[in-house]
Amino acid sequence: MDHDAGGSTAVPPQPPSTTGAAVKEEESGGKQVVVVLVGPPGSGKSTFAEAVLGGSAAGRPWARVCQDTIGNGKAGTKIQCLKAAADALKQGKSVLIDRCNLEREQRADFAKLGNTVHVDVHAVVFDLPAKVCVSRSVNRKDHDGNLQGGMAAMVVNRMLKKKETPLLTEGFSRIVFCKDDNDIKKAVDMYNALGPSDGLASGVFGQNSKGPVQVGIMKFLKKTDNSKEKSSGPKLTPSESIPQMQNHFPKKENLEAGGSSICPVETEKELNNRKTNDDKSIESVPSDISSRTLAFPSISTADFQFDLERASSIIVDAVADILQKYDNIRLVLVDLSQKSRILSLVKDKAAKKNINSSRFFTFVGDITQLHSKGGLRCNVIANAANWRLKPGGGGVNAAIYNAAGEDLQRATKECADTLRPGSSVTVPLPSTSPLHQREGVTHIIHVLGPNMNPMRPDCLNNDYTNGSKILHEAYTSLFENFVSIVQSCMGKNTERALEKPMTGVISPNDSKTKRERTHDSERTKKHKLVQPIMTSNQAREGDSKKSTVANTKTWGSWAQALYELAMHPENYKNSDSVLEISDDFIVLNDLYPKARKHVLVVSRMDGLDSLADVNKEHLSLLRRMHSAGVKWAQKFLEEDPSLVFRLGYHSVPSMRQLHLHIISQDFNSTRLKNKKHWNSFTTAFFLDSVDVIEEIDQRGSAAIRSDEKVLAMELRCHRCRSAHPNIPKLKAHIANCKSSFPTHLLQKGRLLLSSTMHTDCT
């Protein structure tokens, strides 16, 4: 079935303006509302829905769309839910979407109802502790979806692992987080009090300040750790409402204040006019960038005494990561002193890493007077906060609280009480705050980094393994919170967003499925100002038409496991799956081996997501990875001379982080289950390592000739090329096929076999 067609037809057309309901709404300014409930079983969604339905005293008509009962009292489909929601909206009712909706993809069609119909779409997130949800779903006796008893615990835990926190950019105008029953009651009361023509403020409400989320390699390495609740996506702020970004253009004074030979101050004009001829990246910086600029102090390097050399590397790495992911944001590292060592270290490292200096630069000045004294406009600034989120101490924290006045204390208290090291929280700064009025700061993001000072709380006693991880988390959290702010503001400013043509365009030849592309293109239209962009290398490849395959790829949370492993192998060195760790790569058993022996050599280089990112600079790395692969294949051949190995890369990998497959050609594995699995190892989709190395050497890039289309091709034996109708029949055939391998595989060392078996296999 063509999902897109089904999905779009289920979305109702806008009601004609001649209908009574529509006219009435326009006259009153009121809107129907679609409320998408987001939560696992046992989190209170149905109770909430029933309470809203049963208690709506204010006269707004509601309909509940419950997937567990939509099929004549039994569980139904998402399409049925969309249809029911459309019908209810046509009847002038507001709608509660009562299904789990935990993953972005699952709720996307509901979140987008507001695009096509004159309705607001809200998300109510039932963010109760996992324990509570499990205990409730285990104990209940009459669940609509028959999910109760022992199975419920497993289902809830599994679902929570996949939970993705809703974002305004998904199409929600309002997101409310309920952390306990009291919050749920408050939300019920609010919707009950909503009259037919009333509206609710836009924004994100009630989110707490959890730290950044690490995608668990443990899943990949077959260990489970349910104690760590995972979610993904940038954190949004708890806030009364997120105000629209504003640009402030008061008179420029004292523009040169704070300038130094190390970090020269540049005016907005100079920065915007600076040509990027010497920059390798392709991004441009638009003139209204101040609304998308974050100024931040160095975290943990002052009072918390974190080593400057290490800190500077972490800053540059985190900055490079976020700039690669998002276009049109600008980051500025600020320090008071002209002789600041951290600024000079960061500046040098950023230059070495070819970071576009108009998108990230260092700045000498007072972070609380960037505009009035420094001529630099930043709507968002970061604060090096303490764990209590209280004023005082010294340095940046004291300065920011002093400059922002009591408004900041009040606003902060509404958002969070405490902060743990490695996390951050966004606080919208009230317009009454002097810092807002004078400097145009609309948001402050409090960040807490690791502490190496024995006189301060949570001292890590020079444990830089842990400390570096926490500092990286702190910056990642900070930057992602910043991106969320920009995205929320862009979401409210769709028209302006649409007017801005972007350089980082998502290629129509993307590696995604049609369904994913459709969703992306819709998202891209609406939120074009902040979106993933191509790496400079990818852009160059595209320009020279060396590659026919798309370059931009959004990696799902499940696709990050190898990246996590590559960045932090020390955390996994005791795992049975990890066979070898070196400075350049890690060798591990594939968790889902598609043959008797199947290992991966994973590059540890950050930014090298797949073959599309590889160029001549990486040639020696590729050779070292190949040698490691050969070494392990030879070891396996000693153990079992009947095996034959092939080393290669997937043209379009599913997992982020460049990895080389070393796979035995028996394909004797219960994990090899479908056409995609088979074709990814036996068609042109699989690029032999020897050929990749040769191509990079000769042409500078890997010619990725096949995309995911070949994965849907007929099933053919990799030896005799005979075709087979389905996977079981193919597997039965390959278990017995004794044909020699195709000639080209026997050349250039594409196949590795035991010397004793050589004649048998050829």
Added chain:
DNA sequence: GTTCTAGAAC
């Protein structure tokens, strides 16, 4: 009736 695939994900 059973096997298998393709798409959704209580």
Added chain:
DNA sequence: GTTCTAGAAC
């Protein structure tokens, strides 16, 4: 990347 399952294919 997996698991689950409706319904297509046999």
